[in-house]
Amino acid sequence: MKWTNLGHTIRRYSKNANSFHVGIVGAGPAGFYCAQQLLKIIPGCRIDIYEKLPVPFGLVRYGVAPDHQEVKNVINTFSKTASNPNVRFIGNVTLGQHISLNQLKCSYNAVVLAYGAEEDRKLNIPGEHLSNVVSATKFIGWYNGLPTNKSFHVNLDIEDAIIIGQGNVALDVARILLTPIDNLRKTDITEYSLEALSKSKVKRVTIIGRRGPLQVAFTIKEFREMLKLPQVSTDFFEHQMDGIDKIINDLPRPRKRLIQLMYDASREVTSKTKKKIFSLLFLRTPLSILGMDSVEGVELAENILEGEKAKITNEKSLLKCDLLFRSIGYRSVQVDPDVPFDTQSSTVPQNIGVYSVGWLSSGPVGVIISTMSHAFEVAALIGKHFDEGLLNEKKPGYDDISKVLKDKGVITVGWNGWAEIDKTEIERGVKLHKPREKIVDIDEMIQLGGRI
Ligand code: FAD
Ligand code: NAP
Numbered sequence: 001m002k003w004t005n006l007g008h009t010i011r012r013y014s015k016n017a018n019s020f021h022v023g024i025v026g027a028g029p030a031g032f033y034c035a036q037q038l039l040k041i042i043p044g045c046r047i048d049i050y051e052k053l054p055v056p057f058g059l060v061r062y063g064v065a066p067d068h069q070e071v072k073n074v075i076n077t078f079s080k081t082a083s084n085p086n087v088r089f090i091g092n093v094t095l096g097q098h099i100s101l102n103q104l105k106c107s108y109n110a111v112v113l114a115y116g117a118e119e120d121r122k123l124n125i126p127g128e129h130l131s132n133v134v135s136a137t138k139f140i141g142w143y144n145g146l147p148t149n150k151s152f153h154v155n156l157d158i159e160d161a162i163i164i165g166q167g168n169v170a171l172d173v174a175r176i177l178l179t180p181i182d183n184l185r186k187t188d189i190t191e192y193s194l195e196a197l198s199k200s201k202v203k204r205v206t207i208i209g210r211r212g213p214l215q216v217a218f219t220i221k222e223f224r225e226m227l228k229l230p231q232v233s234t235d236f237f238e239h240q241m242d243g244i245d246k247i248i249n250d251l252p253r254p255r256k257r258l259i260q261l262m263y264d265a266s267r268e269v270t271s272k273t274k275k276k277i278f279s280l281l282f283l284r285t286p287l288s289i290l291g292m293d294s295v296e297g298v299e300l301a302e303n304i305l306e307g308e309k310a311k312i313t314n315e316k317s318l319l320k321c322d323l324l325f326r327s328i329g330y331r332s333v334q335v336d337p338d339v340p341f342d343t344q345s346s347t348v349p350q351n352i353g354v355y356s357v358g359w360l361s362s363g364p365v366g367v368i369i370s371t372m373s374h375a376f377e378v379a380a381l382i383g384k385h386f387d388e389g390l391l392n393e394k395k396p397g398y399d400d401i402s403k404v405l406k407d408k409g410v411i412t413v414g415w416n417g418w419a420e421i422d423k424t425e426i427e428r429g430v431k432l433h434k435p436r437e438k439i440v441d442i443d444e445m446i447q448l449g450g451r452i
Helices: 029-041 058-062 069-082 101-107 136-143 168-178 181-185 191-198 220-227 253-267 368-387 398-407 415-431 442-449
Strands: 002-005 008-011 021-025 046-051 087-091 110-113 133-135 160-164 204-208 232-235 276-281 284-290 297-306 309-320 323-326 354-356
Touching: 021 029, 021 101, 029 046, 029 058, 029 069, 029 368, 058 069, 069 087, 087 398, 087 415, 101 110, 101 398, 110 368, 133 136, 136 168, 136 191, 136 323, 160 168, 168 204, 168 220, 168 276, 181 191, 220 232, 220 253, 284 309, 354 368, 415 442
Parallel strands: 021 046, 021 110, 046 087, 110 354, 133 323, 160 204, 160 323, 204 276, 232 276
Antiparallel strands: 002 008, 284 297, 297 309
């Protein structure tokens, strides 16, 4: 009954599969890739994808930077999956609010939780409440048009910005702040953030890491983009990169290339004519954020490395700034009391019948391609459980859930509804010479694409 294709075990279409109902929660990369693979390995299965927003694609739409449009091409693959007659997209439905995990378990043979990691991690230090101490997550949501962040406020009428954290998210924020505004105009960044960024006076952006240059979390492509920014010089503060050249050759391959690039950049003579500065400060832990009402600076402890770990010393320093971002990672939450949530790791482990994929499962690290690999692995696990007859109780699929939603008066947005929203956004974009102008108002999205 089985044959192998492209390394995956494919089952012949079976009657069994036809009544195999899968409910996926979250229409980001993890949810879509899991659906794509399930269609392959259990042909004939029925998949419903629930999404709390009226629109699909998760962080591909609301996280990936507007000047990385090519990355967003993955939505073509997701759209192909959504157009499969066995797949239903049900937007504007929130797990934990409109539907519960128990209701999903009663309706589906397999429930796949793919709702990501939406919260940001806090520094938990004094002064974090001050004005212009902001979350990178919210800033990114704001410029990308995430409805919940449309009213986010940041004062950009300042010169010195600090970002705590040295991952790719920190580089996204730094790049958006330092990119010439005309380069952003042709992206799908929201008009209101373009307006605010066009008035920005930010001159220096410093990203601060608690460990050393060898431990940065950002990657080479993203760092190279920083080096190529017009009118921006890169500054490594004094002596930070001294001696690094002696150890580069001993580093493993991808890290070696990145550190070589950083070292070379640190040795370049900075042109005094460049208007803006991107700087990197290592081995510093923020102790407190200083200021009366608004942030005026940050108190930093100097660190040493013990192995790969940062250890705080008694040496302290102050660094002035008028805007501070925390960019130290995202965090998943337990959206429903019955979600088998591991509070230690803030992730959801695999259970027979209730699975997790993507950032909710692996923690908030990894790019789209690693999220894809993970989703494929979980789909294979579901296929195995299906084969073993562990998931073959008869389930109604969407029939029962649709009644729950109707009773609650929830207006859902299906794939055709999304197509209407998409069309309108693209039409608005054409007028502004952009790929699209995102609609940021949920009510407007529902007016365009909703149905009871
Ligand atoms: P998500 O993409 O977050 O999808 C989760 C979905 O679940 C969302 O649509 C959300 O609305 C929905 N949801 C949440 N709660 C509920 C609920 N209660 N009920 C129903 N639905 C819910 N990777 C790259 O390869 N290239 C890049 O350039 C890149 N840039 C990035 C930029 C940023 C700022 C960030 C944060 C990440 C970036 N990544 C990039 C990583 C990539 O976005 C992730 O690997 C990927 O999105 C994780 O997929 P996911 O499906 O697990 O989560
Ligand atoms: P990340 O890569 O995990 O980086 C987090 C940074 O915050 C690290 O420098 C980390 O330092 C630091 N940090 C964590 N806790 C801290 C604390 N308490 N105090 C000080 N510093 C702290 O996370 P991210 O930047 O949020 O990115 C998430 C994922 O999305 C990553 O996999 C990233 O590659 C991906 N992403 C990709 C792109 C792209 O491909 N262009 C763009 C954006 C995001 P330590 O290392 O010392 O912990």
